[in-house]
Amino acid sequence: MEFLDAVLLARIQFAFTIAFHIIFPGLSIGLAAYLTVLEALWLKTNKSVYLATYKYWLKIFSIIFGMGVVSGIVMSYQFGTNWSVFSDKTGPVLGPLMGYEVLSAFFLEAGFLGVMLFGMNKVGKKLHFFATLMVAVGTLMSAFWILSVNSWMQTPVGYAINEAGQFIVKDWFEVIFNPSFPYRLAHMVIAAFLSTAFLVGGVAAWHLLKDSGNAGARLMFSMAMWMALLVAPLQAFVGDLHGLNTLEHQPAKVAAMEANYHTQKGAPLYLFGFPNSDTQQVDYAIKIPHGASLILTHDPDGELIGLDQFPKEDWPNVPIVFWAFRIMVGIGFGMIAIGFWALYSRLRKKLYQGRGLKRVAVAFAPAGVIATIAGWTVTEVGRQPYTVYGLLRTYDSASPLDAPAVAASLAIFVLAYLLVFGTGIFYTLRLMKVTPKDTVTDEPKSTAKVSLSNRMDSSYQRSHKKPSAAVKPNQQNSLSKEQTDD
Amino acid sequence: MIDYALIWAGLIAFAVLAYIILDGFDLGIGILFPLIKDKTDRETAMNTIAPIWDGNETWLVLGGGGLFAVFPLAYSVILPALYMPIILMLIGLIFRGVAFEFHWRATKLQSLWDRGFFLGSLIAALCQGIALGALVQGISVENRVYTGGWWDWLTPFSITTGIALVVGYVLLGATWLNLKTTERLQQQARAIARVAAFATLAAIGVISLWMLLIEQQYLERWFNAPAIYGLMVIPLLVLTLGAWLVRDIFRGKELSPFLISIGLFILSYVGLCASFFPYLIPPSISIWQAAAPENSLKFLLAGSAFLLPIIIAYTSYAYWVFRGKVKPNEAYH
Numbered sequence: 012m013e014f015l016d017a018v019l020l021a022r023i024q025f026a027f028t029i030a031f032h033i034i035f036p037g038l039s040i041g042l043a044a045y046l047t048v049l050e051a052l053w054l055k056t057n058k059s060v061y062l063a064t065y066k067y068w069l070k071i072f073s074i075i076f077g078m079g080v081v082s083g084i085v086m087s088y089q090f091g092t093n094w095s096v097f098s099d100k101t102g103p104v105l106g107p108l109m110g111y112e113v114l115s116a117f118f119l120e121a122g123f124l125g126v127m128l129f130g131m132n133k134v135g136k137k138l139h140f141f142a143t144l145m146v147a148v149g150t151l152m153s154a155f156w157i158l159s160v161n162s163w164m165q166t167p168v169g170y171a172i173n174e175a176g177q178f179i180v181k182d183w184f185e186v187i188f189n190p191s192f193p194y195r196l197a198h199m200v201i202a203a204f205l206s207t208a209f210l211v212g213g214v215a216a217w218h219l220l221k222d223s224g225n226a227g228a229r230l231m232f233s234m235a236m237w238m239a240l241l242v243a244p245l246q247a248f249v250g251d252l253h254g255l256n257t258l259e260h261q262p263a264k265v266a267a268m269e270a271n272y273h274t275q276k277g278a279p280l281y282l283f284g285f286p287n288s289d290t291q292q293v294d295y296a297i298k299i300p301h302g303a304s305l306i307l308t309h310d311p312d313g314e315l316i317g318l319d320q321f322p323k324e325d326w327p328n329v330p331i332v333f334w335a336f337r338i339m340v341g342i343g344f345g346m347i348a349i350g351f352w353a354l355y356s357r358l359r360k361k362l363y364q365g366r367g368l369k370r371v372a373v374a375f376a377p378a379g380v381i382a383t384i385a386g387w388t389v390t391e392v393g394r395q396p397y398t399v400y401g402l403l404r405t406y407d408s409a410s411p412l413d414a415p416a417v418a419a420s421l422a423i424f425v426l427a428y429l430l431v432f433g434t435g436i437f438y439t440l441r442l443m444k445v446t447p448k449d450t451v452t453d454e455p456k457s458t459a460k461v462s463l464s465n466r467m468d469s470s471y472q473r474s475h476k477k478p479s480a481a482v483k484p485n486q487q488n489s490l491s492k493e494q495t496d497d
Numbered sequence: 498m499i500d501y502a503l504i505w506a507g508l509i510a511f512a513v514l515a516y517i518i519l520d521g522f523d524l525g526i527g528i529l530f531p532l533i534k535d536k537t538d539r540e541t542a543m544n545t546i547a548p549i550w551d552g553n554e555t556w557l558v559l560g561g562g563g564l565f566a567v568f569p570l571a572y573s574v575i576l577p578a579l580y581m582p583i584i585l586m587l588i589g590l591i592f593r594g595v596a597f598e599f600h601w602r603a604t605k606l607q608s609l610w611d612r613g614f615f616l617g618s619l620i621a622a623l624c625q626g627i628a629l630g631a632l633v634q635g636i637s638v639e640n641r642v643y644t645g646g647w648w649d650w651l652t653p654f655s656i657t658t659g660i661a662l663v664v665g666y667v668l669l670g671a672t673w674l675n676l677k678t679t680e681r682l683q684q685q686a687r688a689i690a691r692v693a694a695f696a697t698l699a700a701i702g703v704i705s706l707w708m709l710l711i712e713q714q715y716l717e718r719w720f721n722a723p724a725i726y727g728l729m730v731i732p733l734l735v736l737t738l739g740a741w742l743v744r745d746i747f748r749g750k751e752l753s754p755f756l757i758s759i760g761l762f763i764l765s766y767v768g769l770c771a772s773f774f775p776y777l778i779p780p781s782i783s784i785w786q787a788a789a790p791e792n793s794l795k796f797l798l799a800g801s802a803f804l805l806p807i808i809i810a811y812t813s814y815a816y817w818v819f820r821g822k823v824k825p826n827e828a829y830h
Contacts, residue, residue, distance in 0.1 A: 103790050106572075
């Protein structure tokens with residue numbers, strides 16, 4: 012079956028490009044909100060540590076946002092290139108929602124991004140804050156629409172099917188606010204905030220390990236740990252509601268998450284194990300008896316539908332869903348623990364001293380991103396074998412392309428992504444290595460680009476936005492303020 | 498009875514035109530980047546577009562997203578038909594887009610990312626032109642599905658349209674730089690604009706005549722009375738604007754060459770649309786056949802009528818904030 016190969020390659024391509032993509036908008040949502048809060052605090056208190064921290068994260072935001080933009084353009088065309096039958100059939104429903112995303116979110120972000128990044132000296136403080144706020148609002152609007160789209164594909168309602176085989180809309184309100192949408196939106200936005208909090212907290216902890224007195228790092232760490240304390244438990248609560256909603260609408264997905272092959276009362280919760288879909292057993296299982304029933308039906312002897320209720324060709328890939336779910340939940344509990352640990356340290360007035368919490372926080376810096384990718388894997392692989400759940404199969408959604416065409420484009424994307432985003436992540440990490448500051452030095456504009464390559468770190472933290480580290484010293488005034496006051 | 502499909506065809510056409518003009522000068526600067534040898538000048542050139550390129554590129558997302566929303570059949574036929582040019586365009590746009598950041602972040606590899614900026618811009622522009630040429634040639638469709646091969650897009654004509662668009666983008670980029678910069682860089686931009694102006698006019702002529710030979714439909718459209726009397730205004734205006742452009746570039750004008758170049762793009766685009774209409778995918782699928790059901794068209798139109806004016810307002814504001822000359826060493830970064 013040659014066609015099958017092309018579809019599989021298209022699926023791999025989609026999984027690869029979206030896994031990369033989701034990292035960047037996820038962090039953009041969180042960072043844009045964080046920057047808005049920092050700038051608001053600066054305007055309110057006039058304390059320069061807020062502005063310094065704003066500028067520190069603005070550089071990181073701009074590089075992450077840029078990667079989100081370019082990887083997002085790929086997504087917006089991939090529906091047509093690799094999934095053209097899906098596009099033709101779902102376009103009348105999903106197209107307008109994505110159209111609203113472009114009109115209400117992308118333009119807003121892009122329009123005000125320039126002012127946010129480059130306009131500080133051109134528009135005044137209040138207008139600049141407005142630009143930051145608009146970028147943050149744009150990222151949230153984007154989440155609203157794209158999660159509506161995804162949720163409709165998971166729990167389709169409010170449609171009819173016309174003679175051309177297209178989905179058409181009977182009720183827009185039902186389509187947008189479909190049954191799983193509120194849970195999915197809340198879960199994703201909170202995930203974005205948590206991912207950012209742990210990234211900020213991890214970077215701050217790394218600098219506190221070197222200098223526990225650094226005021227910028229203290230501010231970041233404190234804010235991040237408050238977020239962890241308040242929001243990580245909230246995420247567990249929202250996640251539970253989302254799980255119950257999924258049980259109602261996509262029971263096969265939940266059965267795969269729990270590797271529940273057989274319909275049973277008092278289903279166990281597997282903490283560990285290797286689901287084996289051939290024998291329909293979980294090998295090497297460590298389990299809590301009645302656990303899954305307790306969580307999902309709130310009754311230890313409640314009955315859970317197993318995969319045996321579904322034809323085998325309608326099963327999602329059980330081991331992938333099972334394991335991705337455990338990675339996500341495990342990280343979530345780790346985040347809750349860190350939040351409480353930080354509260355305990357704070358109450359003992361030792362939040363900034365001590366190394367244990369900092370080291371764990373550094374290790375957890377990428378945890379939110381990993382949990383987000385794992386969570387999406389649960390959602391997306393769990394929806395298989397459908398693109399529109401129960402209605403349109405993945406194999407009936409693909410473009411009529413030959414496998415070599417898809418293989419070639421997949422190879423091109425893998426090469427380009429590894430090169431471009433690998434480098435981008437490297438540059439991001441290098442920006443995070445720069446020591447945060449508690450004040451902003453206003454350097455003259457004309458010297459902002461001057462730096463000595465061996466003083467890169469200090470030049471990064473001092474310059475208004477982005478210094479060019481490659482400028483040769485003799486090309487510029489070598490007695491610039493930047494070099495003399497260090 | 499309101500013809501929603503027609504309104505949407507107009508709006509999508511507007512989004513695509515906005516993209517071609519706005520990202521056209523961005524991409525043009527990327528394409529002429531290797532001609533600028535001085536490092537400070539290169540950074541100045543980049544800084545003239547750094548705050549606005551993202552907004553410019555968003556029109557491409559609106560064009561593609563809008564097609565998906567209101568002409569899903571066209572979207573699902575055109576994209577597989579133009580598979581390779583579109584994939585390569587996306588890759589080009591990735592390299593072009595990240596270059597704005599990476600240029601300032603790189604230490605040892607800066608020249609490499611500058612090359613990425615150039616090649617990304619060149620490939621994106623070339624592929625857009627090729628895609629346009631392939632669409633003009635016509636795309637074969639049966640049962641709502643593309644039925645051609647995956648090399649059909651590659652012909653002498655589509656390669657020529659690809660090169661023509663590159664040349665036109667260079668003209669837009671050079672006249673933009675002439676407007677936004679001073680001294681040595683401006684002189685250089687003018688020199689490039691002079692050559693690009695002649696090359697663009699030649700390209701418009703070649704493509705226009707070649708198109709008439711490709712498809713009987715286009716020939717009949719242009720040379721049937723009474724349409725010919727209306728349509729002939731277009732080539733006459735092209736000639737007038739062309740002469741005006743060359744004169745103003747040689748006289749060292751700053752604003753008018755850029756605006757006239759945009760005018761030439763608009764005229765070419767209108768000429769193209771006039772040849773196509775009412776087909777979205779020549780030679781067989783019209784805008785009405787490709788349109789989504791009416792309630793999808795209506796639903797998105799309601800919001801667009803409200804949001805598009807707001808978008809145009811704040812986009813103009815962003816341009817206003819960054820108005821005027823960009824001076825060397827003026828450090829955005």
